[in-house]
Amino acid sequence: MSRVYVEEIAENLYMLRVDDYDTKYFEALWNIPEGITYNAYVLTTDEGAVLFDTWKQSYADLFLETLRRVVDPRDIKYAVVHHMEPDHSGSLPRLLDVNSDITVVGHPIARGLIVAFYGREPRFRAVKDLEVLDVGDEKLRFIHIPWLHWPDTIATFLENRKVLLSSDAFGGYGAPPSIYDDDPGVVERYMPMVRKYLATVVGHYREYIVKNIDKIASLGIDLEVVAPAHGLVWRRRPKTIVEFYRRLGNAEPEKGKIVVIYSSMYGFAQKTVNALVTEVLPQSTRVKTFGFTDVEQASIGDILGESIDAQAIVLCISNYEGRLFPTMEHVVKVLGQKVNAEKPIVVVNTYGWGKISEEYVRSLLAGTRLKLVDIVYIRGSPRAEDIERLRQAISKLL
Numbered sequence: 001m002s003r004v005y006v007e008e009i010a011e012n013l014y015m016l017r018v019d020d021y022d023t024k025y026f027e028a029l030w031n032i033p034e035g036i037t038y039n040a041y042v043l044t045t046d047e048g049a050v051l052f053d054t055w056k057q058s059y060a061d062l063f064l065e066t067l068r069r070v071v072d073p074r075d076i077k078y079a080v081v082h083h084m085e086p087d088h089s090g091s092l093p094r095l096l097d098v099n100s101d102i103t104v105v106g107h108p109i110a111r112g113l114i115v116a117f118y119g120r121e122p123r124f125r126a127v128k129d130l131e132v133l134d135v136g137d138e139k140l141r142f143i144h145i146p147w148l149h150w151p152d153t154i155a156t157f158l159e160n161r162k163v164l165l166s167s168d169a170f171g172g173y174g175a176p177p178s179i180y181d182d183d184p185g186v187v188e189r190y191m192p193m194v195r196k197y198l199a200t201v202v203g204h205y206r207e208y209i210v211k212n213i214d215k216i217a218s219l220g221i222d223l224e225v226v227a228p229a230h231g232l233v234w235r236r237r238p239k240t241i242v243e244f245y246r247r248l249g250n251a252e253p254e255k256g257k258i259v260v261i262y263s264s265m266y267g268f269a270q271k272t273v274n275a276l277v278t279e280v281l282p283q284s285t286r287v288k289t290f291g292f293t294d295v296e297q298a299s300i301g302d303i304l305g306e307s308i309d310a311q312a313i314v315l316c317i318s319n320y321e322g323r324l325f326p327t328m329e330h331v332v333k334v335l336g337q338k339v340n341a342e343k344p345i346v347v348v349n350t351y352g353w354g355k356i357s358e359e360y361v362r363s364l365l366a367g368t369r370l371k372l373v374d375i376v377y378i379r380g381s382p383r384a385e386d387i388e389r390l391r392q393a394i395s396k397l398l
Contacts, residue, residue, distance in 0.1 A: 002062065006069050007179050009233055010161045010225065014070045016040045018059050019175035026173070030200045030301035034193055035175040038087060039229050041165055042070050043158070045136030048077030052156060052165050053229055057090030064094060073098045078135065081106040082167035083153040084113040088229055093118045105133070107144065107152035127154065143216065145169060147208035149201055162224040169212065170241045171230030173197045181234045190232060191244065196305030197230070198248050203308060203338035209249030213242060251341035253311040256285045261303060262316035263292040263325035269318045269350040272382045276314065280391050282398070292327045300334060307339050312397035316348040319356060329364065336368030346393045347375045373397065
């Protein structure tokens with residue numbers, strides 16, 4: 001049974017959260033042994049309740065059961081869909097089965113997606129950017145924040161209580177043991193999962209992170225609570241998550257952080273990586289290594305999460321049928337797609353009977369912002385002269 005939380009996070013504003021450990025690969029791509037939460041919110045007023053998002057379809061029955069702990073679904077007047085990604089809209093059809101009088105509120109694009117995804121045509125109210133909806137004494141201001149991470153993404157600012165319901169923005173992977181950011185230890189363990197989430201889910205659109213944060217800031221609103229659709233609710237220090245997103249949106253590097261990614265079929269490239277880490281990289285650097293070997297297959301999501309704020313990246317690549325090792329070729333392409341920041345890269349090619357051409361490596365990086373600064377070729381196991389060439393190449397990164 002999945003763990004469920006029901007919490008009144010502000011007066012008459014309730015959070016409904018389910019912890020999902022059943023999903024092994026988020027978006028059918030990213031390995032998430034840490035799990036993920038789906039956070040919906042309910043605002044009760046004297047003119048009816050407002051629901052903000054639902055849960056993934058596989059939790060639809062549990063969602064309705066949990067919703068009834070707060071409000072009768074027949075008393076819901078509006079259901080706000082912050083964006084139509086099915087992990088947040090998947091329970092909407094079951095809700096409409098119970099109450100077909102609900103008015104669904106969302107970005108103009110969302111109407112067509114409801115029909116396309118679920119074959120339903122509910123009452124629908126398209127909201128303009130910065131439009132205000134009055135429900136009883138409550139004022140709901142809708143803010144379009146496109147590409148965080150769908151084009152139809154909106155956020156809702158509850159003006160009376162200074163709460164931002166931010167959809168996927170400011171969310172993270174993981175199922176923290178608490179609702180709020182009150183415990184610094186919980187926050188410290190959670191932030192790497194935020195970084196991984198941002199890199200894998202929003203990374204391709206990271207410039208929009210900064211644009212939309214600037215847009216929200218320009219409205220002059222005072223955020224006392226940031227309540228995303230995944231992960232922790234930020235009430236103690238909401239600026240912490242906003243600024244963390246801004247820094248990652250800018251792909252600001254952490255000085256001295258080096259990500260080393262390698263493939264090694266028979267141990268030669270691994271010997272090179274061991275020498276790199278123990279003999280070449282200065283002790284002042286913070287090194288994160290990820291390997292693809294006969295006993296280890298690194299998580300590509302973890303690679304992206306650590307790479308987005310790295311100062312530099314080292315790719316140690318073995319040959320495979322005259323090309324890059326296939327998994328490493330995929331990693332290079334995904335780095336270009338998701339991280340795509342101006343980060344220097346050194347490529348180390350360990351080979352037996354044939355080198356990988358520099359032209360081929362550069363072709364893989366073409367169209368990205370990743371900058372190749374050097375290629376070091378090592379035939380078989382590394383020797384003293386190879387270590388020296390590695391040292392010279394690394395000096396161009398730091």
